[in-house]
Amino acid sequence: MSKFSQENVLSVHHWTDNLFSFTTTRNPSFCFRSGEFTMIGRKVDEKPLLRAYSLASAHYENRLEFFSIKRPDGPLTSRLQHLKEGDEIIVSRKATGTLVxxxxxxxxxxxxxxxxxxxxxxxxxxxxxxxxxxxxxxxxxxxxxxxxxxxxxxxxxxxxxxxxxxxxxxxxxxxxxxxxxxxxxxxxxxxxxxxxxxxxxxxxxxxxxxxxxxxxxxxxxxxxxxxxxxxxxxxxxxxxxxxxxxxxxxxxxxxxxxxxxxxxxxxxxx
Known part of the structure; x- marks a missing residue:
């Protein structure tokens, strides 16, 4: 089994010029505890570009939610800030973290x-x-x-x-x-x-x-x-x-x- 799943963007909300959030579908096999983070990203030149993001959604919700900054020169955020409904995103099948x-x-x-x-x-x-x-x-x-x-x-x-x-x-x-x-x-x-x-x-x-x-x-x-x-x-x-x-x-x-x-x-x- 792959360590990552392909999820689809369900919604995007831009809070300010520098902050946005987005939700995605959730693989039924993905489990996490409240407060943990996971690796997410997109493919760049056919290779995954990944960063760690805290999960803002509840562990029981059928969607995933992430809260992010925007940075024009950020390797990943420069791409994520342009997400739109239906886009694909890579999500790790594992979550971890100390904030539990x-x-x-x-x-x-x-x-x-x-x-x-x-x-x-x-x-x-x-x-x-x-x-x-x-x-x-x-x-x-x-x-x-x-x-x-x-x-x-x-x-x-x-x-x-x-x-x-x-x-x-x-x-x-x-x-x-x-x-x-x-x-x-x-x-x-x-x-x-x-x-x-x-x-x-x-x-x-x-x-x-x-x-x-x-x-x-x-x-x-x-x-x-x-x-x-x-x-x-x-x-x-x-x-x-x-x-x-x-x-x-x-x-x-x-x-x-x-x-x-x-x-x-x-x-x-x-």
């Missing part, structure tokens, strides 16, 4: 901290009923430069609470906290600054982070990951991984596979 709740110990509050397209794996996590069964509160903090880059806001605040499977969970347990750094907005500031200052916790009316009850997932720019890790370790949090759950995790394998260069607003190919 299995890598976290049980706790009271789950914080999902992402910047730009780092939101993608958390879209999968917040659609999973298991997330809400494991944690009392799920806080999704999405940081961007501009208000227009806060993609999926309507889905999170309007559609998800009305979802037949997770709507009741989302209405009572999900706390969405979008924030920007360059536009006027009701939430402003970098994710780590909002945590250090305590403003995040004052706004959402939860106690400040502590390792006994809180668990954290991080996905975004190297600056965010570095600063968030330092902050958490200083507070006594322990990093978890495959086979050894702990109090926080971050996605490192995806970045290493792609050798991405991250900017504040998302992930960019070199």
């Amino acid at each position: 709740i299995d890598n976290l110990e049980d706790g009271r509050n789950l914080y999902l901290i992402g910047t730009g397209t780092g939101l993608a794996p958390f879209l999968s996590v917040i659609k999973d009923p298991e997330t809400y069964l494991r944690f009392e509160n799920v806080v999704l903090l999405h940081g961007c430069r501009r208000v227009a880059e806060l993609a999926y806001g309507e889905m999170i605040t309007d559609k998800l609470p009305r979802d037949e499977l997770v709507g009741d969970f989302a209405r009572y347990q999900l706390i969405y906290y979008p924030t920007v750094t360059r536009d006027r907005f009701y939430n402003r500031g970098r994710a780590t600054d909002l945590i250090v200052s305590g403003k995040l916790f004052a706004d959402i009316e939860l106690p400040e982070l502590e390792p006994q009850h809180d668990r954290v997932m991080i996905c975004g720019s190297p600056g965010l990951v570095r600063d968030a890790r330092e902050l958490l370790v200083a507070k006594g949090f322990v990093e978890g991984n495959q086979g050894k759950p702990a109090q926080f995790v971050f996605e490192k394998e995806l970045a290493e596979r792609n050798r991405f260069v991250f900017g504040e607003g998302g992930a960019h190919e070199p």
Whole structure:
């Protein structure tokens, strides 16, 4: 059996001049856990050009969804940004990654901290009923430069609470906290600054982070990951991984596979 399947693009949505998302068909044999990523791509000169992309769709959905930046000189994104309905795309039959709740110990509050397209794996996590069964509160903090880059806001605040499977969970347990750094907005500031200052916790009316009850997932720019890790370790949090759950995790394998260069607003190919 081939390691890859050929899927067809079902829809494409352009959020801004720099961000877009698309959905594809899903091979019935493809399985993944919420928060994982897979390799996708297109053929270039009859050879597959592949990059790692987080799965933004739920593990039970019959389609796959991906959230991406646009970069004119990106080897793959320069091609993906021109996708249209019916186009073919290559999708690996295997998914992996560290941003899964299995890598976290049980706790009271789950914080999902992402910047730009780092939101993608958390879209999968917040659609999973298991997330809400494991944690009392799920806080999704999405940081961007501009208000227009806060993609999926309507889905999170309007559609998800009305979802037949997770709507009741989302209405009572999900706390969405979008924030920007360059536009006027009701939430402003970098994710780590909002945590250090305590403003995040004052706004959402939860106690400040502590390792006994809180668990954290991080996905975004190297600056965010570095600063968030330092902050958490200083507070006594322990990093978890495959086979050894702990109090926080971050996605490192995806970045290493792609050798991405991250900017504040998302992930960019070199």
